[in-house]
Amino acid sequence: MNNAAILVIDDEVQIRRLLEITLESNNFNVESTDSAKEGLRIAASHPPDLILLDLGLPDESGHTVLKKLREWYTKPILILSAQSGEDDIVSALDNGANDYLVKPFRTGELLARIRSALRSTLAEDNNPVIDCGEMQIDLAARTVKKNNELIKLTATEYKLLSLFAQQEGKVLTHQYLLREVWGPGYINQSQYLRVFIAQLRKKIETDSNRPAHIITESGVGYRFIAKE
Amino acid sequence: MNNAAILVIDDEVQIRRLLEITLESNNFNVESTDSAKEGLRIAASHPPDLILLDLGLPDESGHTVLKKLREWYTKPILILSAQSGEDDIVSALDNGANDYLVKPFRTGELLARIRSALRSTLAEDNNPVIDCGEMQIDLAARTVKKNNELIKLTATEYKLLSLFAQQEGKVLTHQYLLREVWGPGYINQSQYLRVFIAQLRKKIETDSNRPAHIITESGVGYRFIAKE
């Protein structure tokens, strides 16, 4: 579902543990460190989708870290801090922090604020599209394009094709395909499969007599190949 | 300088006065109201750059107002509330609020959070008008024009169309549309959908028999296409 990457920079080991457990159980990819230097290094080497930054770091002031990050990092930064003074909050926010939570914080609220912060950036560029050379399959929009033209597929045809596309290169057995598309009660209706494979080929293959994408594995099943 | 327009929706007159003075002295253009209904009207007639919304309104729940605003309003909404319960905060944030301040708040922090919220949208600058060739859908003004003539849509028709317009190109399932427009209890009333799709097509399609915008995906749902 989620899988956004979050970097935690905090020197209190209990807080780090708590955050790791909480965030991971909510399907975030968590990486954490206790030092400013290490945090900056990680952020630069593989930029996360969001950073949780403690202001009270031992080796460098959190405000400085924030400024350094903001020189290039454009995704959300949430501050976690024991300091509840207005000056701290205002200066952090004005230095580019997206939010500021005072410790101890409530985990439910933290998660909601993380979701809110991610919503703005995540909404844009996140649709999984499978590229097959002259054909593109967009699973989110549920569209199949060939040479940039929309191909009209029925519900069953699409189900079949998306199974193939998601397991490109693998041989999918008759049994497996029948069970996934039609249900467990249809595993001997191989004829269905032949009919629909033929229809799919007619729609997506350039030369339906020499299929380049859907390959027959006689006696076993079919295999999908994205490109040459 | 600044000059961003801020709409304050709060029924406590002292808070409104305080906010008006504070915000105006910081070069914001402030408009304020004490009722949900009036707030929604103002927001629609000349959309502000940011909305400060109190959850404890007399005529309508702040949560409802938030949801209604978020159907079309994409700029920041900050919640001001006396409620500090985690449930209130989480549900507000998940319903699209960008921030949540508990009353009584510190004005310096409020201003910093406003600046922070405005900073994010300043970069984007997206006007919420969707161009579909001969048709324009203005989500902020809640209007639909075809060949420069206003098309009169009922509330339900508009809700449906705006869902389509906001997710152009994607297939929206029957379930999804029914849940979003009519509510979770109506997900098997597919006939509603058919009736309203037909009405919408009659109003927005040039040739209702050959729909160019609302495409049927049999057995799955519908897809909206802006242009060829």
Added chain:
DNA sequence: ACTTTTCTTTATAAAATCTTTACACGGCGG
């Protein structure tokens, strides 16, 4: 209270899709 608009429900025709049947093709072993 009355008119108008909008929503819900019902009925039916039309279209799309799925299922089933029929038959052709080609490889392989007897």
Added chain:
DNA sequence: CCGCCGTGTAAAGATTTTATAAAGAAAAGT
């Protein structure tokens, strides 16, 4: 060479899904 098996294709029903009109119910506006 012939029949068998797995496969591919076309096309005829059968079934499901969709489009549309229209009437009754409810809501909104005056």
